[in-house]
Amino acid sequence: MKKLLILGAGTAGTMMLNKLRHRLDKKEWEITIVENDPNHYYQPGFLFVPFGIYNKTEIVKPKADFFPNHIHAVWDEVVKIEPENNQVLLKNNDPLAYDVLLIATGCTPDPAETPGLQGELWEKDIFTFYTYEGSCALHDKLENWEGGKLVINIVDMPIKCPPAPLEFTFLAEAFFTNKGMRDKVDITFVTPMSGPFTKPVASKMLSGLLAERNIHSVHDFYIEKVDEANKKIVSYDEKEVPFDLLITIPTNKGAAMVAASGLDEGDDLNFAVTDKHTLQSKQFENIFVIGDATNLPASKAGSVAHFEGEVLTENILEFIAGKPLTHQFDGHSNCFIETGYGQASVIDFNYEVQPLPGKFPVPGIGPLSLLGISRINHWGKLAFKWAYWNMLLKGIPFPISTNMSMAGKEEEAATEA
Amino acid sequence: MSEVLIAGKSVSVNEEGYLTDPSQWNREIAEQIAAEVNITLTPKHWEVLEYLREKQQAGEMLNIRKIGKSGIVDIKEFYQLFPGGPLKNASKIAGIPKPASCI
Numbered sequence: 001m002k003k004l005l006i007l008g009a010g011t012a013g014t015m016m017l018n019k020l021r022h023r024l025d026k027k028e029w030e031i032t033i034v035e036n037d038p039n040h041y042y043q044p045g046f047l048f049v050p051f052g053i054y055n056k057t058e059i060v061k062p063k064a065d066f067f068p069n070h071i072h073a074v075w076d077e078v079v080k081i082e083p084e085n086n087q088v089l090l091k092n093n094d095p096l097a098y099d100v101l102l103i104a105t106g107c108t109p110d111p112a113e114t115p116g117l118q119g120e121l122w123e124k125d126i127f128t129f130y131t132y133e134g135s136c137a138l139h140d141k142l143e144n145w146e147g148g149k150l151v152i153n154i155v156d157m158p159i160k161c162p163p164a165p166l167e168f169t170f171l172a173e174a175f176f177t178n179k180g181m182r183d184k185v186d187i188t189f190v191t192p193m194s195g196p197f198t199k200p201v202a203s204k205m206l207s208g209l210l211a212e213r214n215i216h217s218v219h220d221f222y223i224e225k226v227d228e229a230n231k232k233i234v235s236y237d238e239k240e241v242p243f244d245l246l247i248t249i250p251t252n253k254g255a256a257m258v259a260a261s262g263l264d265e266g267d268d269l270n271f272a273v274t275d276k277h278t279l280q281s282k283q284f285e286n287i288f289v290i291g292d293a294t295n296l297p298a299s300k301a302g303s304v305a306h307f308e309g310e311v312l313t314e315n316i317l318e319f320i321a322g323k324p325l326t327h328q329f330d331g332h333s334n335c336f337i338e339t340g341y342g343q344a345s346v347i348d349f350n351y352e353v354q355p356l357p358g359k360f361p362v363p364g365i366g367p368l369s370l371l372g373i374s375r376i377n378h379w380g381k382l383a384f385k386w387a388y389w390n391m392l393l394k395g396i397p398f399p400i401s402t403n404m405s406m407a408g409k410e411e412e413a414a415t416e417a
Numbered sequence: 418m419s420e421v422l423i424a425g426k427s428v429s430v431n432e433e434g435y436l437t438d439p440s441q442w443n444r445e446i447a448e449q450i451a452a453e454v455n456i457t458l459t460p461k462h463w464e465v466l467e468y469l470r471e472k473q474q475a476g477e478m479l480n481i482r483k484i485g486k487s488g489i490v491d492i493k494e495f496y497q498l499f500p501g502g503p504l505k506n507a508s509k510i511a512g513i514p515k516p517a518s519c520i
């Protein structure tokens with residue numbers, strides 16, 4: 001029997017497990033998945049829990065519920081990959097050999113990277129909604145918070161789900177308005193980028209919206225540390241922003257074992273060096289990488305993992321058959337951006353084309369309006385949760401094409417930005 | 418994209434003033450772009466610029482963090498050398514595209 005080994009049973013690993021089990025001959029291929037946490041968290045839900053929009057119990061399910069039959073699951077931590085020996089070392093179990101390896105170990109926030117974040121103020125006046133525990137703790141804090149200076153700070157890029165910090169900011173503004181205490185809260189969005197978003201047309205639309213909602217924004221702010229005594233965040237060039245409540249999006253890092261295995265770029269961020277079109281490791285041809293674990297210049301998002309999955313399944317099948325890899329990922333990303341008050345925007349882009357206005361997914365008709373703000377976009381965001389549990393994880397294709405389409409998009413907007 | 422004259426040489430730049438072809442760059446061009454943002458280039462600046470050009474040519478992603486780990490400068494020194502937006506300024510002076518490290 002030949003062995004296909006998947007590391008990580010999050011969004012991408014679980015999806016690929018389902019797709020590949022369906023496509024690979026059971027008599028020829030044994031599939032094993034290794035994972036150290038039995039709970040599957042619906043991470044997009046972390047954004048809604050602090051405001052009581054989702055309950056903390058509705059975003060967790062057992063990972064094993066989404067595994068197909070005829071696979072092996074090993075509940076353990078991956079310590080190291082030994083590509084030369086085609087095996088993976090585990091913390092508590094014997095090494096696992098592989099013919100083909102798929103890395104899907106994602107990334108996680110690491111507050112320890114920034115001095116003062118995880119000190120005395122941690123989960124008293126400094127919170128993150130980027131983890132399940134953090135999101136739940138913030139919910140409890142917001143229930144009784146009496147107001148003051150609310151600061152939302154992105155420590156460094158790249159982060160998973162790049163719009164999430166802005167969405168949090170818009171949802172917070174609406175939350176305090178609905179609570180009748182907006183006048184007691186001063187909101188500031190602080191980012192290391194030169195604008196609220198990474199792509200020009202969307203950035204312009206979103207900075208307009210921040211101003212409209214009376215939210216201050218500070219750009220080009222690269223945090224060095226938290227001044228805990230004076231409750232300020234301090235940048236490398238000594239700019240300061242005071243806070244009463246700090247919401248941090250800490251440095252996002254891949255799994256430490258990626259660097260321990262020598263598969264990263266050597267910058268301590270632990271992202272695996274991956275071909276941006278084929279999703280094959282740049283170092284070893286029988287290793288593939290998907291989702292947040294890669295170093296691709298694409299968004300780290302569940303929707304991206306989904307589009308990558310369509311390409312990667314075909315490429316793995318071609319690799320196994322000894323054929324050249326002919327399927328190419330174009331960087332396609334599609335995400336909803338919550339803007340508060342039951343409305344949302346939606347963006348669709350790839351490596352080459354930035355988000356543009358238009359209608360989606362049916363050109364000219366929609367029903368979703370790209371870069372526009374509407375209630376139906378918000379319903380789309382909420383429907384994503386159903387699609388995530390019932391389609392995405394099970395590897396069922398969405399009615400959206402894998403490669404981005406220019407149909408329905410307004411190209412003139414790009415030149416005006 | 419347009420053609421401009423920098424330090425007596427015609428080069429193509431994008432809307433934000435970044436050189437679109439790193440091979441058109443030379444030291445005089447770097448000095449003139451630096452002067453526009455009030456920076457006088459010292460040997461330390463040149464070391465950083467060479468590093469950026471090298472990494473860009475190798476197709477590596479550039480970000481402030483990586484420069485802080487380069488062994489040439491730490492992040493604080495990088496900010497002191499190229500005040501404001503150090504990566505943006507340094508890339509412009511180095512004649513390489515604006516780094517797309519922010520996705």
Ligand SMILES: Cc1cc2nc3c(=O)[nH]c(=O)nc-3n(C[C@H](O)[C@H](O)[C@H](O)COP(=O)(O)OP(=O)(O)OC[C@H]3O[C@@H](n4cnc5c(N)ncnc54)[C@H](O)[C@@H]3O)c2cc1C
Nearest residue numbers: 008010011012036043044078105106161291292301302303
């Ligand atoms: C607040 C927030 C909001 C978001 N909103 C959206 C959204 O609206 N839309 C969207 O598309 N995406 C969104 N995302 C992003 C999305 O959740 C991720 O991009 C997606 O889950 C990535 O899938 P993945 O499989 O690569 O990583 P993950 O799903 O994180 O899975 C990685 C798995 O690997 C396991 N693992 C790691 N290291 C080891 C090891 N050494 N040994 C064993 N197992 C290991 C982990 O336990 C985990 O189960 C959001 C994320 C956050 C944090």
